[in-house]
Amino acid sequence: MNTRLLFFLLIICPLSAVCQTFTSSNLPILVIDTRGGTILDDPKIVADLRIIDNGPGKRNNLTDKASFTSVMGIEYRGATSQQFFPKKPYGIELRDSTGINSVAKSVLGMPAESDWVLNATYNDKTLIRETLTYDFYRKMSKYYASRFRYCELVLNGEYRGIYIVMERLKRDKNRVPITSIKKTDITGDAVTGGYILKIDKTVGSTSRSWKSPYPSGPRNINLDIQIDRPKPEDLAEEQFQYIKKYVSDFEASLAGSDFRDPTKGFRAFVDEQSFIDYLILTEVCKNVDGYRLSAYFYKERDSKGGKITMGPIWDYNLTYGNADYCEGNSYMGWAFNFSRVCPKDDFVLPFWWDRLLLDLDFARKVKEKYKALRQTVLTPERLGAFVDSTSSALTESRQRNFVKWPVIGTYVWPNGFVGRTYEAETDYLKTWIGQRLTWMDINIESFGVLTALREEAAFTLGPNPSIGDVTLKLPLPTPTDVSLSLTDMQGRALQTRHWPAQPKGLFERTLPATDFNTGPGVYILTISTQTGPTSRVIVRE
Template sequence: MTQLLPNALRRYSLLAAILFIQALAYAQVNFTDSNLPIVIITTDNDPNTGEPMEIPDDPKIPASMKIIFHPDGTRNYMTDQSNAAFLNYNGRIKIELRGSSSQMLEKKQYGWTTYENNDTTKKNVSLLGMPSENDWILNGLAFDASLMRDYLCYNLTRQMGQYATRTHYCEVIINGDYRGLYVLQEKIKDDTKRVNIEEIDEEASSGMALTGGYITKADKTTGGDPIAWQMDSYQGWPSDFIHELPKPNNITPAQNDYIHGQFQLLESTTGANNASVATGYPSVIDIPTFVDFMIINEFSSNVDAYQISTFFHKDKGGKLRAGPVWDFNLSLALDVFGDRSQPDVWQFSNEDNEGAKFWTDLFNNPTYKCYFSRRWNQLTQPGQPLHFASVEAFIDDTVELITEASV
């Protein structure tokens, strides 16, 4: 099945690439309207030059933003930006560049926060029908000529019953410059409508209060956050783990030791092939979240899975959970840095980004493998999210949605 899906994406990628090359013939895009929402961002003027400020990697700078969106699904026009009835948002934000390898590209990715007009107080807002919050992302779909890998995998994950960032395609203009097709999406953070965990008390040092909530990730450290700890992997180099919640500069030694201890317990129980409900890995992790996390990443042959952009979370009194899933731009047969996205290779055992040992040890445990197989067979039945016809129909619907903007 995964051998067939990349072929469909390759066809759409080729079409998008051809259209992109054609578009290079135009010195400037005469953008007037879209079947998608239109995001218009105007940064504040630089006091020294009087020109709109360039958006830096850090810190966030102040700007104004409008989102033109006709609720009835009709076309959106640039001329609508003065009509309050068609403005899904009209207010202040603070914005910065985001991403790592994607920052080498001309088409940047952005993280931004919505603010009150005083530029001091964060403002929770509902954008394009998504639950109210203040932290958002404009995903530039880096390296992905199909323009849909992230969008596809996040939506499939939610259809599987796990939380993944909500998404909405849009076209973006920054300081009068048309920037192209983006996905406006939620940032991973603790919230009842996002990662549904209770934020840990900053003074928590023992007992139940110390058990959650945490968000931890295995990732690169290019964002500047320090490595909290490392875990051995079978391919010969360690996986780096980084605190996301609490933030690295806020977490206490007791909190670090506790959440690190949960991962060490996972490593030791899986390494010992201990499937006891009372003392083995089932006592440490929420198994369905780990199974679904592995299925969507193996289904998509995600190059970055397990080693990079791999999130975990734990609520107070709860078990360690895998996810939310993140970052599928190098997947489904696309790998611009090699040839690692293959349908016949397990990504947790591909001699590259294998991640911590516990991923391979989990899969090799007969009990866990039984859970994995049963869930795969369930998800690939007719009418289920990963059935071939279901995925193909979703791809076709997405192509129809973005064909106009993909140019």
Template sequence: MITNKYISKRIMSLFIIISLFIFSIFLAVLLEEDNNNKSDMKIENKFIQKPNSNINTDNSINNSFKSHLPIVVIDTYGENIKADMLWDDEKKYFVPINDDPYIEGNITLIDNENNINSVKDIPKLESKIKIRLRGNTSINYAKKQYFIKLINDDGSKNKQDIFGMGEEYEWILNISYIDKSLIRNYLALSLSSKIMENVPEARYCEVIIKNKDNLEYKGLYLLMESIKRGDNRLSISKYDNKFTASSYILRRDRLDETGVTLNNYGTINKLTPEYLEVKYPYKKDLTEETLEYITNDIDNFEKALFSSDEKEFYKYSDYIDVESFIDYFIINELFSNYDSGYHSTYIYKEAYGKLKMGPVWDFDSAFDNYKKQQQKIDSTAMHDAPWFKELLKDPEFTRKLIERYNLLRKDILSNDNIINYIDEITEYLGPAIDRDWKVWGDFYTSEYLSEYVIDGEIKDRNTKSYDEEINKIKDNIINHGKWLDEDIDSLYQFATFTKDYSIWNELGYFEKTILGNNKETFVKNILAIIYIFIFIASIVYISRE
């Protein structure tokens, strides 16, 4: 006999299952929105006409200038754009300039749907701006980089969605004078965006400085996102100074006297180079309590990481997102980015979450473009970087790293994929490369990189043409990648602890199989586990008297 109690149990079970189903759909929608909230860093070569406009000998252009790339025109009404930092010979680092470095001006962005852009065209975006030079060493280069704030007539923030990268008011015009290939940052960021979260987006453009009726061609640039907290940037929760705990962004770099520098365990005990600066929360908002909270976070991680006690050491994984550290290592190692880990190195954390490495940044010196030192094809470099040197004491960290490396080399970081993508980028840039080299070619063909000696013979690392430089990058990927493919297990030599990992390896495989390797798979698998649990629980519940 079916009783009212039995019916109520069935109704309750059905209600739970339906609720779970609705919740899973809602979660899937949120996940899809998170994965597609910004445009992909894609380039399109098909059916694009590429006008080959001329640059005059004095680098001026006229109103007939055309490009298949977006054109950015900056007008500062004749005023020179200033730096915010200067090198101090006594202190041996860059120090801030006391005066406000920003000057006001106007920016015009021309980006037509037919991909034929002229300085005479109606702009897609026009805004007042505040602008300054950016960078440290690069401030002294002839080809400048710019930090731009879009503002309204009243000086307020003018957030705009530029080239599909999401609404913001702070933007960077960035291309390294020392990168004659013009692709290092774009190539590395674009590939990294398929591997890691929150990688800054970038779009190629050509930049022109306007002074009254004169137009000066400045070259090929990347208009790109800066690293900051925001819905369309690094998406972590907003700081509320009523609470001590907070999400935050840190950067390891040279000392910045204007910033908030952590007095953390690694710095105090001279275990790590350079300094960790709090980039978010902003200095004007940051309370002493939150600063102490951030410092304690880093202290706890570093005390475990640098501990000689095995049990204490293994607590490091309680504080960090291990997968993000592994991906950061692989990307910067394969691309031979010798600055990574030491300078322009970002770390972030969601409140009550774990520390994550990234976003990746600054590949100017990658692919054997480090001025002072030739790249070592048959060796790793990241094994010596701050924190990573200690992480490699754990053979399980190394095992996961090698497994992840082998997986990525089959697809995103395969030789074929990288080299084909290099060809796509250079084809897309087309005549813009020639225009940039016409302006800056004297430096590009100079003796910037140091020489090296092999078998007693002095070798020159400096290429003399664009094609030579592109081939150098390709050779770098092929040769260093080949060595890593064959010898990446040499990283085990840095393991100091000899704990038996047979059980942990099996647990790691089980965890990866059940929970997956990425956020999307993780959510799907967790939902499947919940479904199974609820289904079994419902049967048990109904079956009970």
């Protein structure tokens, strides 16, 4: 143990806080030394990693012999978090002694791989939302979710607080279980699989992408579909063209009139159950970024199943009411309505989810699985027990973490709630979960019934054509949110409105003539409820 390093480790003195010492922990301790180098966003710099982990129930001291050592590469990761937050997330790659070649190793009992993530969990003051979500998904679904371990980090002699060691999303038999496609795999079955794709921000991304030919959201945005793996330098042109065509064919099938057909429709292209599970998870935690950011999906070779699988899941710090924009802190409303609630946001949901929910069989399966989960792993008691047990395990380490990063009682973007104590934060989380599930129990009942078809037949506008105000009438068989968007024929959004939690009965509203502010012509009015959108043409004379 470097005595100079130990000296610096003993004292934690953040600004405006009382100094404390750090010599041991009930969590594993990660000690990283960058050899005097400065960590960058890219590329990774060479560093040394030591992990002190004496096993379950045993204390870990900084002076103990390391249970794991490795040379590694380290870099910043994340978009918003690395740019705006002082507590940075990191990506690490385990390497051999030369510091050049990656090597797969088991870390903290997780299956061997070379690439890992150190999640800073800065703006979630419970420190639990990410792990709660991965734990729940692993219990509710057969699909992969990243494994994790909490630790405390010391970087270049400085205590950095609690981090979550997580598996990076990667093709591997223990991670995303698909074939690792080679650049020479350009024909036959070999070209058909091994792809991980995503819908996400493109800033800072090295992914190759294309624009979806099918507009999404009230502003008819053609969103970017990115290839996460293979990396651009490992991607043959034939592979790019293959997966672009496959995803575009899926979108065409979903947008087409036969989208419900079991052989011609979307089911010919996708693993339906993965989409059901992804939707349920996203709605339970009401992920404000759900469907539209960090939204991964993958495709294996045709000989091994070969359909688009939704997932793996990723990035859940802005969930369970931890976002103060676009109704992210409300336990009411569907996450798949984000683009109607916030029509000016540039990151829109793909049109997929509205369309899928118009398939009554798909919607019915969502409801049936949700209701089955409510009898087993999806209860406030079970989720609350995870929160309580995790917060208990973090008792001493979180106290050090919040001395280093004094965020308790302080707003950190985009907190939907600011508690004066850590206990207030976890109480809010548990209360929000209970309220969310109660709301979903009521509002999911209309999934999979003929509501959408009855609404489409009953949705009336008058007068149409018109020169003045226009009145719309829509019978609501069950309570639901109602959203409205009005666009002109160029796709420009003119008006958007949202009415949460509308009661059963006749929904009636008047659109004033001033809404049609581009003059005479043709307009598109779209009304959306929890069963999906329905559109009508309005002619202005």
